[in-house]
Amino acid sequence: MSTILKGAPVVAAMNEANAARCAALREKGVVPTLAVVRVGAREDDLSYEKGVMARCAKVGVEVKQFLLPADAAQEELLRVMAGINADAAIHGCLLFRPLPKQFDDRTIRAALSPEKDIDGITDGSLAGVFTNTAVGYPPCTAQACLEILKFYNIPLSGRRAVVVGRSLVVGKPAAMMLDRENATVTLCNSRTQNLPEVCREADVVVVAMGRMGFIGAEHLRAGQVVVDVGIHVNEEGRLCGDVRFGEAEPVVDAITPVPGGVGTVTTSVLVSHVVEAAEKSV
Amino acid sequence: MSTILKGAPVVAAMNEANAARCAALREKGVVPTLAVVRVGAREDDLSYEKGVMARCAKVGVEVKQFLLPADAAQEELLRVMAGINADAAIHGCLLFRPLPKQFDDRTIRAALSPEKDIDGITDGSLAGVFTNTAVGYPPCTAQACLEILKFYNIPLSGRRAVVVGRSLVVGKPAAMMLDRENATVTLCNSRTQNLPEVCREADVVVVAMGRMGFIGAEHLRAGQVVVDVGIHVNEEGRLCGDVRFGEAEPVVDAITPVPGGVGTVTTSVLVSHVVEAAEKSV
Numbered sequence: 001m002s003t004i005l006k007g008a009p010v011v012a013a014m015n016e017a018n019a020a021r022c023a024a025l026r027e028k029g030v031v032p033t034l035a036v037v038r039v040g041a042r043e044d045d046l047s048y049e050k051g052v053m054a055r056c057a058k059v060g061v062e063v064k065q066f067l068l069p070a071d072a073a074q075e076e077l078l079r080v081m082a083g084i085n086a087d088a089a090i091h092g093c094l095l096f097r098p099l100p101k102q103f104d105d106r107t108i109r110a111a112l113s114p115e116k117d118i119d120g121i122t123d124g125s126l127a128g129v130f131t132n133t134a135v136g137y138p139p140c141t142a143q144a145c146l147e148i149l150k151f152y153n154i155p156l157s158g159r160r161a162v163v164v165g166r167s168l169v170v171g172k173p174a175a176m177m178l179d180r181e182n183a184t185v186t187l188c189n190s191r192t193q194n195l196p197e198v199c200r201e202a203d204v205v206v207v208a209m210g211r212m213g214f215i216g217a218e219h220l221r222a223g224q225v226v227v228d229v230g231i232h233v234n235e236e237g238r239l240c241g242d243v244r245f246g247e248a249e250p251v252v253d254a255i256t257p258v259p260g261g262v263g264t265v266t267t268s269v270l271v272s273h274v275v276e277a278a279e280k281s282v
Numbered sequence: 283m284s285t286i287l288k289g290a291p292v293v294a295a296m297n298e299a300n301a302a303r304c305a306a307l308r309e310k311g312v313v314p315t316l317a318v319v320r321v322g323a324r325e326d327d328l329s330y331e332k333g334v335m336a337r338c339a340k341v342g343v344e345v346k347q348f349l350l351p352a353d354a355a356q357e358e359l360l361r362v363m364a365g366i367n368a369d370a371a372i373h374g375c376l377l378f379r380p381l382p383k384q385f386d387d388r389t390i391r392a393a394l395s396p397e398k399d400i401d402g403i404t405d406g407s408l409a410g411v412f413t414n415t416a417v418g419y420p421p422c423t424a425q426a427c428l429e430i431l432k433f434y435n436i437p438l439s440g441r442r443a444v445v446v447g448r449s450l451v452v453g454k455p456a457a458m459m460l461d462r463e464n465a466t467v468t469l470c471n472s473r474t475q476n477l478p479e480v481c482r483e484a485d486v487v488v489v490a491m492g493r494m495g496f497i498g499a500e501h502l503r504a505g506q507v508v509v510d511v512g513i514h515v516n517e518e519g520r521l522c523g524d525v526r527f528g529e530a531e532p533v534v535d536a537i538t539p540v541p542g543g544v545g546t547v548t549t550s551v552l553v554s555h556v557v558e559a560a561e562k563s564v
Contacts, residue, residue: 106415123417127405130412130458131450133388135405158473160480166461168413176412179448179469184480186468187461191440198442198466201483 003152003254005225007264010151014268015059021275022060025282032278033062034118034271035084035093039077039103040070045096048267052094055267061274064090074103081111091281092118092274115280118273120173129173132180137273142173144265145206145227146181148256154204154225156181162202164188164195164215164242170208170229178204195219207242216244217251226255229262285434285536287507289546292433296550297341303557304342307564314560315344316400316553317366317375321359321385322352327378330549334376337549343556346372356385363393373563374400374556397562400555402455411455414462419555424455426547427488427509428463430538436486436507438463444484446470446477446497446524452490452511460486477501489524498526499533508537511544 022032034056038045056063066080077099084093093116099105114124114136125136137143149156161183165171171187178185188198199205199219207215208229220226230242241258248255256262304314316338320327338345348362359381366375375398381387396406396418407418419425431438443465447453453469460467470480481487481501489497490511502508512524523540530537538544 123406123409123413126412127409130408130454131405158475160475172412172461175469179454179471182471182473184468184470184474186466187457188466189461189464191464192466193440193442 002249002252004249005148005152005227005254005256005261007148007256007261010148010265011268013151014147014265014272015055018059018061018268018271018275021279025275025278026060028282030278030282031062031089032060032275033064033090033092034274035064035066035087035090035116037066037068037077037080037084037093037095039068039072039096039099042096049096051267052270055271056274059271059275061271070100071102072100074107077103077108078111081108085111085113085116088281090116091277092116094119094270095121097121116277118270118277120169126168126173129176132176137276138177139169139173140266140269140273141170141208141229141262142177143269144262145170145174145229146177147265147269148227148262149204149225152254154254156183156204158182158184159203160184160186160201161204161206162186162188162199163206163208164192164199165208165210165229167208167210171206174206174208178206200224209242211242212240213244214242215248217247220248220251222251222253224252224254226252227262228256228258231258231263284531284534286531287430287434287509287536287538287543289430289538289543292430292547293550295433296429296547296554297337300341300343300550300553300557303561307557307560308342310564312560312564313344313371314342314557315346315372315374316556317346317348317369317372317398319348319350319359319362319366319375319377321350321354321378321381324378331378333549334552337553338556341553341557343553352382353384354382356389359385359390360393363390367393367395367398370563372398373559374398376401376552377403379403398559400552400559402451408450408455411458414458419558420459421451421455422548422551422555423452423490423511423544424459425551426544427452427456427511428459429547429551430509430544431486431507434536436536438465438486440464440466441485442466442468442483443486443488444468444470444481445488445490446474446481447490447492447511449490449492453488456488456490456511460488482506491524493524494522495526496524497530499529502530502533504533504535506534506536508534509544510538510540513540513545 120139128135212232228241228243402421410417494514510523510525
């Protein structure tokens with residue numbers, strides 16, 4: 001029987017802290033404000049947006065929506081971004097991606113001021129994660145993994161961490177953030193040989209492959225802590241992760257569930273970045 | 283008996299390629315040009331500068347020196363950098379660091395255009411290494427490790443690489459560049475437990491600790507390739523690396539010597555970046 005590292009208590013603690021910081025800012029006349037920029041109306045985006053807006057409302061962050069039609073021109077979006085950069089009353093910007101085909105992702109990302117980049121999409125933010133300096137903000141899902149590990153007091157310094165998956169939104173930044181905590185970090189990719197053996201070397205395994213149920217008992221051993229970033233809908237229509245929870249849970253010391261784990265913490269991280277950006281603006 | 287991965291043949295091959303590319307550029311009327319910016323006259327800087335200038339002269343890269351007194355003001359250096367950015371006839375800029383105390387390193391680094399940052403010091407270059415995109419240039423010493431491994435056809439894809447040391451000039455960028463080659467990379471730091479055991483897991487060990495003779499037989503096993511980035515002067519006044527060469531050489535399959543290894547390749551990498559920047563300017 002392992003400990004289930006639920007997201008809910010992490011979220012509750014973060015909400016409480018964010019609400020207190022928002023209140024303090026509002027007393028100084030600063031209303032922490034997030035710009036949400038959405039092109040079109042993809043199902044995924046709408047659902048995430050709804051979650052973000054609810055979380056913001058709960059802690060006292062204002063949201064301004066900037067909605068463009070799916071066939072908007074790049075110039076229009078660049079004008080919106082420039083307006084957001086120039087507006088001192090907006091502290092952070094969430095831009096939904098991937099964008100429709102007519103947009104050049106690189107150009108759009110470069111158009112955002114790193115200090116408003118609360119979702120970690122600019123070169124400034126990514127360089128900040130890589131170099132461990134306070135430029136921009138790390139990608140929220142990567143930070144959510146670390147928030148969970150810290151909330152549950154999982155030791156990291158000197159421990160071995162294995163990160164499976166090397167995306168720029170989770171794997172690589174999570175590896176850098178684990179290194180920052182003085183873990184010895186191994187970054188695995190789809191060419192990694194003997195993945196089960198490599199995973200079993202770890203004290204902490206962060207799984208961010210985007211492959212449903214890929215990691216099971218053969219990759220795991222007693223004493224480990226597993227963070228499952230994957231989120232999929234299985235044949236029975238139920239949410240599940242990259243880890244076969246039923247196999248993993250009896251083996252390891254602690255594991256994040258799906259749903260109710262990393263995913264739930266992500267929006268709280270996003271909101272905390274907006275609050276931090278507002279604090280820096282004072 | 284292991285193979286000694288000497289830098290000289292790597293340098294010879296790179297010089298030949300760089301010279302041919304310079305000749306092609308000069309035929310088009312483009313003279314590949316490097317700006318060397320030095321504040322004061324530190325022994326280390328002078329010696330590296332001499333090596334860079336000789337290497338440039340050999341392959342046909344022009345060098346413009348910008349020399350400031352050790353007590354120069356930050357404003358003066360920023361003016362020099364702005365001039366270099368604006369000068370279309372200059373393709374790359376090498377700035378000697380660390381700078382004297384009156385300079386803010388971050389401000390100075392941010393003042394350089396990433397496209398002229400042939401030494402990998404800007405956020406743009408570091409984000410480029412981290413995200414594997416063609417922004418700026420990776421730090422030269424990190425790339426020198428990879429150039430040696432590639433020249434000697436050391437397989438990397440699917441292999442395990444351990445990088446010991448996590449500096450921004452070598453360890454971290456080398457880890458990212460090994461990941462780019464699809465190696466499974468482990469990044470070690472001073473808190474790493476059981477370092478000998480971790481090192482022995484690797485097929486390729488890159489040692490960039492800056493600690494003379496720290497790595498010896500206990501960290502190594504047959505079949506490994508060792509890249510030693512360290513450079514120190516021992517009690518007898520001889521150059522040596524982070525690896526105890528005499529112990530390592532009989533054990534492993536292949537190893538870079540110190541001197542005559544990574545260090546010799548670094549300036550060729552720098553020059554190749556200037557040539558590439560000049561090619562991009564056409």
